[in-house]
Amino acid sequence: MLTLHTPVSPSAPSSETPATASSSGSAAPATTGREWWRHSVIYQVYPRSFASSGGPLGDLRGITERLPHLRDLGVDALWLSPFYVSPQKDGGYDVSDYRDVDPRFGTLADAEQMISRAHELGLRVIVDLVPNHTSDEHEWFRAALAAGPGSPERERYWFRDSEEVPNNWRSIFGGSAWTRVCDRPDAPGSPWEDDQQWYLNLFDSSQPDLNWNNPEVHQEFVSILRFWLDRGVDGFRVDVAHGLVKDPDLPDWGGEVHMVDGVEESDPADGESPAPPRAPMFDQDGVHEIYREWHEVLAQYEGDRALVAEAWVTPESQLAKYVRPDEMHQAFNFAFLASEWDAAQLREVIATSYAANDAVEAPTTWVMSNHDVIRHASRLGMDFTGKQQNGIGAEDPQPDNVLGLRRAKAATLLTLGLAGSVYLYQGEELGLPEHSTLPDALREDPAFFRTGGEEKGRDGCRVPLPWEASSPGFGFSPDGETWLPQPASWARLAVDAQTGEDDSTLEFYREAIRLRREWDLGIAELAWDADFDGRDVVAFVSSAPAEAAGNPAGADADSPAPQRPTVRVITTFGEAVHVPEGWQVAISSSPVTEGVIGTDTTAWLTRS
Numbered sequence: 055m056l057t058l059h060t061p062v063s064p065s066a067p068s069s070e071t072p073a074t075a076s077s078s079g080s081a082a083p084a085t086t087g088r089e090w091w092r093h094s095v096i097y098q099v100y101p102r103s104f105a106s107s108g109g110p111l112g113d114l115r116g117i118t119e120r121l122p123h124l125r126d127l128g129v130d131a132l133w134l135s136p137f138y139v140s141p142q143k144d145g146g147y148d149v150s151d152y153r154d155v156d157p158r159f160g161t162l163a164d165a166e167q168m169i170s171r172a173h174e175l176g177l178r179v180i181v182d183l184v185p186n187h188t189s190d191e192h193e194w195f196r197a198a199l200a201a202g203p204g205s206p207e208r209e210r211y212w213f214r215d216s217e218e219v220p221n222n223w224r225s226i227f228g229g230s231a232w233t234r235v236c237d238r239p240d241a242p243g244s245p246w247e248d249d250q251q252w253y254l255n256l257f258d259s260s261q262p263d264l265n266w267n268n269p270e271v272h273q274e275f276v277s278i279l280r281f282w283l284d285r286g287v288d289g290f291r292v293d294v295a296h297g298l299v300k301d302p303d304l305p306d307w308g309g310e311v312h313m314v315d316g317v318e319e320s321d322p323a324d325g326e327s328p329a330p331p332r333a334p335m336f337d338q339d340g341v342h343e344i345y346r347e348w349h350e351v352l353a354q355y356e357g358d359r360a361l362v363a364e365a366w367v368t369p370e371s372q373l374a375k376y377v378r379p380d381e382m383h384q385a386f387n388f389a390f391l392a393s394e395w396d397a398a399q400l401r402e403v404i405a406t407s408y409a410a411n412d413a414v415e416a417p418t419t420w421v422m423s424n425h426d427v428i429r430h431a432s433r434l435g436m437d438f439t440g441k442q443q444n445g446i447g448a449e450d451p452q453p454d455n456v457l458g459l460r461r462a463k464a465a466t467l468l469t470l471g472l473a474g475s476v477y478l479y480q481g482e483e484l485g486l487p488e489h490s491t492l493p494d495a496l497r498e499d500p501a502f503f504r505t506g507g508e509e510k511g512r513d514g515c516r517v518p519l520p521w522e523a524s525s526p527g528f529g530f531s532p533d534g535e536t537w538l539p540q541p542a543s544w545a546r547l548a549v550d551a552q553t554g555e556d557d558s559t560l561e562f563y564r565e566a567i568r569l570r571r572e573w574d575l576g577i578a579e580l581a582w583d584a585d586f587d588g589r590d591v592v593a594f595v596s597s598a599p600a601e602a603a604g605n606p607a608g609a610d611a612d613s614p615a616p617q618r619p620t621v622r623v624i625t626t627f628g629e630a631v632h633v634p635e636g637w638q639v640a641i642s643s644s645p646v647t648e649g650v651i652g653t654d655t656t657a658w659l660t661r662s
């Protein structure tokens with residue numbers, strides 16, 4: 055059988071790390087090969103929409119109260135999108151104070167309480183770090199506006215003198231990436247009323263990009279890391295990790311950037327060099343120095359703290375640079391998320407992901423949904439199943455949510471069968487579809503406004519969760535208020551409606567996560583399943599790594615652990631397949647009857 059992935063074996067600190075695996079040439083840190091971030095299931099909480107202790111917006115107390123849901127789901131950790139002080143122009147990814155909690159979400163004491171309650175329940179906590187830009191309400195940016203051109207305060211951002219817009223860069227949310235100070239809505243009557251300088255904002259004009267050539271910016275973020283590490287967080291998800299360093303010449307560039315699936319280089323004009331220039335604002339080599347610096351900071355703390363990169367970087371070998379042994383620990387695998395529902399594409403992305411990450415001894419992550427993309431229970435029910443348009447509007451072609459959910463469950467079971475770390479997005483365990491008919495008047499995503507409504511934006515995947523079928527607002531908040539409306543059909547998807555129902559999506563997730571943990575599938579040796587060569591399936595075999603056979607991660611070495619079974623994972627697409635002789639179904643995403651695994655189904659098989 056063709057090996058697909060071999061897990062990392064324990065190592066002592068070594069200075070003999072191969073040059074390809076070390077970014078600095080310094081000694082690679084030791085690994086047990088079993089650190090939590092190598093194999094965990096991590097659940098993304100979007101605080102605005104998880105649970106509220108009062109009012110239409112979710113908050114930290116609401117999260118703390120509902121943490122037992124995550125324990126019961128069986129995940130290892132949660133990652134929270136930002137809950138810091140923020141004007142909420144981009145759902146909190148516009149931070150005005152990195153060391154405090156926005157009053158809408160609670161207090162710093164609520165954050166500490168949430169972290170300690172999570173730890174009591176055996177859940178690790180990852181928080182979001184937004185280092186590419188601040189809010190325009192951050193004290194640094196206010197000081198920069200007030201201090202005027204040429205001031206050291208402006209050196210923390212990218213201010214430029216220029217008669218015309220400084221270059222042709224586009225904001226990822228639409229429009230130019232430059233804003234002239236005097237064009238700001240707060241300019242009239244202010245000291246900067248006539249200020250002609252421009253500043254760079256790769257996202258909204260309320261999110262000015264920081265200048266990482268300035269040592270003060272480095273010091274500030276090391277201090278922010280320490281602030282939250284001291285409060286016990288287990289890691290950071292690093293927002294736009296590929297964006298911090300810009301080509302200082304700020305050259306024009308003709309490519310396009312899309313959220314999540316990344317950069318599309320422009321075709322070279324006739325007669326020009328065939329290689330179009332790399333994006334000057336993304337994936338510059340200098341970012342790696344920052345992550346080596348942060349790795350050192352985390353390493354000074356007990357307990358395997360981790361960094362995960364949100365970096366829209368392709369190909370996977372380029373992305374793997376972010377997770378070399380002395381940099382970050384994980385990077386989101388967006389190539390997997392962006393893949394179409396197609397066996398050949400998925401096999402290819404699985405193989406290239408393992409090849410790239412295994413070469414640097416990093417875990418591969420697997421993710422299907424997050425707060426920036428159409429939920430996979432709807433995406434996989436559309437004509438085009440890859441990562442595509444930004445949001446769905448009432449007048450757009452609507453997804454087939456029955457087909458979407460069938461495939462989504464198959465995709466999830468495939469994902470949970472893979473070795474490495476898995477990210478789940480809140481509500482996918484309930485089978486929530488995208489809200490695809492939200493009225494435009496309720497939309498909040500800056501992408502909707504900056505594209506003049508051409509992009510519907512991300513609000514449809516951010517609708518408050520349904521907890522109780524018969525409570526107002528489905529129990530999201532005590533008074534039933536929700537900041538976005540929930541479709542009435544979500545009553546049957548509420549947590550209480552699905553709990554204990556054998557055929558519910560929620561019980562399916564619980565069982566799959568339980569088996570993954572029991573069998574230690576996160577740390578496994580994988581090989582392609584040769585019996586299915588040439589078929590329209592993704593099929594692989596998961597077995598215990600040679601040195602760990604019979605001793606799952608975390609098991610006490612003195613007490614013999616039960617032998618974990620060999621598991622065959624099979625996902626079907628266009629054709630049904632038969633369960634092979636001598637094997638039985640342990641779990642499947644849709645019922646398997648008379649030994650036939652129907653189309654769009656994943657099954658885990660063990661020996662009968």
Ligand code: GLC
Pocket residue numbers: 144147148184257293294313364425426
């Ligand atoms: C990341 C976040 C996204 C946000 C953007 C700007 O991509 O995931 O939600 O809008 O960064 O901070």
